[in-house]
Structures are given as C-alpha cells and as structure tokens.
Amino acid sequence: MSVGIVGYGCYIPKFRITVEEITKVWGENPENIKKGLGIEEKSVPDIDEDTVTISVEAGKNALLRAGIKPEKIGALYIGSESHPYVVKPSGTIVAEALQLGTDLMVADLEFACKAGTAGIQCCISHVKAGQIEYGMAIGADTSQSRPGDALEYTAAAGGAAFVIGKDPLAEIEGTCSFTTDTPDFWRRDKQDYPRHGARFTGKPAYFKHVVSASTNMMKKLGLRPSDFAYVVLHMPNGKFPTRAAKVLGFSMEQLKQSLVVTRIGNCYSGSSPLGLCNVLDVAKPGDRILMTSYGSGAGSDSFVINVTDKILERREKAKKTEYYIKRKQNIDYGRYARIMGKLKTE
Amino acid sequence: MVHKSSVPLHWRMQKSRYNLIGSKCVTCNTVFFPSRILCPKCRRKGKLESFQFSGKGEIISYTIIKVPPEGFEKNIPYAIAVIKLEEGTNIAGHVVGDIENIEIGKKVRAVFRKIYEDGKDGLIHYGLKWELEEGNE
Ligand SMILES: [Zn+2]
Numbered sequence: 001m002s003v004g005i006v007g008y009g010c011y012i013p014k015f016r017i018t019v020e021e022i023t024k025v026w027g028e029n030p031e032n033i034k035k036g037l038g039i040e041e042k043s044v045p046d047i048d049e050d051t052v053t054i055s056v057e058a059g060k061n062a063l064l065r066a067g068i069k070p071e072k073i074g075a076l077y078i079g080s081e082s083h084p085y086v087v088k089p090s091g092t093i094v095a096e097a098l099q100l101g102t103d104l105m106v107a108d109l110e111f112a113c114k115a116g117t118a119g120i121q122c123c124i125s126h127v128k129a130g131q132i133e134y135g136m137a138i139g140a141d142t143s144q145s146r147p148g149d150a151l152e153y154t155a156a157a158g159g160a161a162f163v164i165g166k167d168p169l170a171e172i173e174g175t176c177s178f179t180t181d182t183p184d185f186w187r188r189d190k191q192d193y194p195r196h197g198a199r200f201t202g203k204p205a206y207f208k209h210v211v212s213a214s215t216n217m218m219k220k221l222g223l224r225p226s227d228f229a230y231v232v233l234h235m236p237n238g239k240f241p242t243r244a245a246k247v248l249g250f251s252m253e254q255l256k257q258s259l260v261v262t263r264i265g266n267c268y269s270g271s272s273p274l275g276l277c278n279v280l281d282v283a284k285p286g287d288r289i290l291m292t293s294y295g296s297g298a299g300s301d302s303f304v305i306n307v308t309d310k311i312l313e314r315r316e317k318a319k320k321t322e323y324y325i326k327r328k329q330n331i332d333y334g335r336y337a338r339i340m341g342k343l344k345t346e
Numbered sequence: 347m348v349h350k351s352s353v354p355l356h357w358r359m360q361k362s363r364y365n366l367i368g369s370k371c372v373t374c375n376t377v378f379f380p381s382r383i384l385c386p387k388c389r390r391k392g393k394l395e396s397f398q399f400s401g402k403g404e405i406i407s408y409t410i411i412k413v414p415p416e417g418f419e420k421n422i423p424y425a426i427a428v429i430k431l432e433e434g435t436n437i438a439g440h441v442v443g444d445i446e447n448i449e450i451g452k453k454v455r456a457v458f459r460k461i462y463e464d465g466k467d468g469l470i471h472y473g474l475k476w477e478l479e480e481g482n483e
Contacts, residue, residue, distance in 0.1 A: 014443070046442065048421065048459040048460040050470075056458040085470070097458050097472070327480055
C-alpha cells in the first residue's frame with residue numbers, strides 16, 4: 001500500500017502589513033520594492049501567537065482531514081527556526097494540545113526554512129519501516145527581521161501540518177535531498193535577528209539547491225516537467241521561485257497556484273508547505289505535484305506527490321488555505337513594531 | 347482567568363486548559379467545566395464521565411480590559427467574556443480578534459494561544475482563548 005499525505009492543514013495569522021506601510025517608515029519607494037520582491041503584503045502574528053500556537057491550529061486541521069484518532073499518531077516533528085524555547089521542545093506542548101497521547105516520539109527540527117519538509121521525510125521512513133502507523137510533520141514559523149533590513153518586507157508567520165501514513169489523499173512517490181555547507185543566512189545564539197550574505201543568498205544558495213534537488217528528483221523517477229500539473233518551490237519572495245521554475249522548465253501555469261508568498265510573505269518553514277496546501281485544496285485525482293523546499297545553510301528536499309481520489313472528500317473537512325489568506329486585517333507599522341517586540345522598553 | 351501560578355499547579359491543569367475537557371453527569375446529562383467529581387443535582391445517584399467540549403459557544407457578557415494585571419500589559423485592550431458553550435455551561439475567557447466589534451450573542455470558537463509569559467526567563471503558559479467567528483454580522 002502506498003504511503004503519503006493522509007491529512008493536511010494550515011494556519012495563517014490574521015494580521016497583514018503592506019509593503020507600502022513599511023516603506024513609509026524607511027523612505028523607500030514602494031513600487032520598486034513590490035516589483036523587486038514580487039510581494040504585496042505579509043502576515044503578522046498576534047501578540048499571543050507563536051510557532052507552537054500556529055502548529056496547534058494547523059495540526060487540528062490536518063487531523064480533521066485525516067479523520068483518524070489523534071492517539072494513532074506515533075511521531076511528531078516540528079520544523080521551525082522560531083521555536084519559542086531554546087531548551088524545551090515545541091513538540092511536547094503541541095502533542096498535548098492535539099491529544100496525541102504519550103506513546104509518541106517527538107523532536108523539534110531546525111534547518112532554516114526546510115525543517116518542516118525534513119519532518120515529512122522522517123515520517124515517511126518511519127511509516128515505511130512499520131515503526132508507526134501515522135506520523136505528523138509540521139513546518140511553522142514566526143520569522144524575525146531586523147527593522148530596516150530587506151527581510152522586513154517578507155519575513156512572515158504561518159504554518160502547515162501533514163499527517164503521513166497509508167491510504168493517502170496524495171501519495172509521496174519519491175523524495176530526495178541536496179545538501180552543501182553554504183553560509184548564506186544564519187543567526188547565532190542569543191541574537192534577536194538573523195544575518196544574511198545579501199546577494200550571496202541567490203545563485204549559489206537558493207537556485208543551486210532548489211534546481212539540483214528538483215532535477216535529481218525528476219531524474220530518479222524518470223519524470224519531466226510536463227508530467228506535473230503543479231510545482232511548489234520555497235518562496236523567500238515572489239521572484240526566486242518564478243525564476244527557478246523557469247530554469248527547471250516549468251510554466252507559470254504550473255507554479256501560480258502555489259505562489260502564496262505574494263499575499264502572505266515568506267513563512268519560512270511554513271513556506272513551501274503552505275504552497276502545497278493551496279495546491280491540494282484544488283488538485284484533481286491523478287495530478288502530479290513537484291515540491292522542493294529550501295533551507296539556508298544549505299539544503300533542499302524534493303518530493304514527487306501524486307494526488308489520489310481520497311482528496312475529494314477529505315479536503316472539505318477543514319478550512320482551506322484561501323480562507324486563511326482572505327481572513328485578514330491590515331495593521332500599521334506602530335502596531336506591527338509593538339507586536340513583534342521591535343520597540344525595546346528596557 | 348489565569349494568574350501567575352506555580353509550575354506544578356500549571357502542569358496539573360494543563361490537560362483541561364489546553365483541550366476543554368470537562369465532565370458530564372450521565373444520569374442527568376449536565377455538563378461541567380472545569381470538571382467535577384460530584385454532580386450537585388444528582389449527588390450520590392450521579393455518574394460523572396470525562397467530557398470533551400466542541401469549543402464552540404456564544405458571548406453572554408463581556409468587559410474590555412484597559413488597565414491590565416501584571417504580565418498582560420502587551421495585550422491591552424483585550425476582552426474578557428462569559429461564554430455559553432454549545433453543550434451548556436458557562437466559562438470565562440479571553441476574547442481575541444476584532445474586539446471593537448464584540449457584542450453579546452456573537453459566536454466564538456476556542457483557539458490555542460499564549461496566555462502569558464512568566465517574565466523573560468520563566469515558563470510560557472499556553473491555553474485556550476476565544477476568537478469571534480467570521481461572518482458574525
Ligand atoms: Zn447529575
């Protein structure tokens with residue numbers, strides 16, 4: 001029996017801040033930034049939302065679609081670069097809130113923006129080995145950016161959860177990774193904000209890894225871009241995935257359904273997983289999807305996913321990605337700075 | 347309302363606070379939150395079982411907090427409401443979302459949020475808050 005995604009679900013916080021609103025503070029030209037980054041606005045977590053709360057809400061939706069008892073989950077992996085504690089796993093809190101029970105393996109994963117997809121790979125292996133019946137992998141982040149940094153326009157919040165097991169709504173036909181030691185983006189312990197190698201983040205980092213992993217993946221299964229209905233690539237902005245898709249030989253038609261970044265920003269570990277959710281919300285049985293994540297440091301995980309007829313009944317059982325994208329409230333920079341703790345009061 | 351509490355006390359209440367698990371008297375069908383060990387109606391004839399609430403309810407009363415207790419300074423203004431759960435029984439809770447539009451009778455649903463952080467080095471306490479349902483108008 002095939003192994004794959006049995007249930008999926010997402011969560012995106014309600015607040016948005018537009019590119020215009022941020023440029024007003026820093027005196028930049030909004031049209032240049034919007035054109036350069038390919039984004040309109042980004043999601044912002046409320047004062048009481050973090051990676052744990054986003055994971056719980058996404059996890060509830062994934063369980064609703066899977067239609068299984070929560071305690072049947074045997075492993076939980078949460079990939080994030082904004083775990084609320086440095087020491088104390090996010091996963092234990094999420095597991096308790098989702099009532100996954102105690103016969104459960106939990107680990108928090110970190111690999112910049114690709115830790116969520118690394119969790120999917122772990123779950124596939126456990127299920128195939130017969131160690132567990134179902135696993136849950138979550139990619140979620142409330143990403144931080146230094147005020148005035150280019151990342152401030154894109155660093156957003158959101159996440160997606162996947163229940164992995166047999167009898168899937170989308171079979172995972174294959175997965176592979178591409179990994180090198182590349183210093184494009186990092187954050188040291190006790191530092192509030194990450195640093196990045198500016199222009200260095202493009203060619204040798206994002207493009208090399210995303211293109212290599214995707215090419216290797218298709219080669220392994222003997223597939224070509226024309227065999228896919230959709231492609232989902234990590235979205236640090238709107239431009240990078242568009243260019244990478246073109247390099248790989250995919251059309252805009254194959255990419256656009258997954259390109260949620262233009263309306264919600266880069267949700268880091270939640271980025272390609274949220275793109276996949278938006279594709280699963282509309283995909284037909286038999287549609288093939290190529291998904292490739294990217295995490296700085298650096299690596300990419302690539303997946304070939306084949307939608308089954310189980311999608312039709314299960315996807316209606318929880319709120320869709322479009323619901324969370326449309327459910328929004330725009331805020332000004334003052335409120336944004338207060339929520340994100342950008343104003344130091346002590 | 348949750349106030350600063352000891353680590354063991356917080357831990358003991360965690361399950362019900364995260365998941366809205368109360369109890370139900372199967373003799374008279376009354377539900378309770380937090381859970382009880384004795385049904386006040388049936389007394390010795392009552393039989394109580396653990397009961398999972400759906401997390402749906404409506405606002406029956408509320409107040410807007412502008413002068414917060416210690417630890418809630420960043421949250422103001424926020425609303426504390428009495429919520430009638432769909433299955434019966436009332437519960438007090440923190441309402442999130444568009445609180446400018448809060449009204450008695452509006453529908454809410456439980457969401458998992460941070461309740462408060464015990465300083466910069468203490469525990470982060472999580473639990474349920476109540477979000478106004480979309481399309482309430
Ligand atoms: Zn009774």
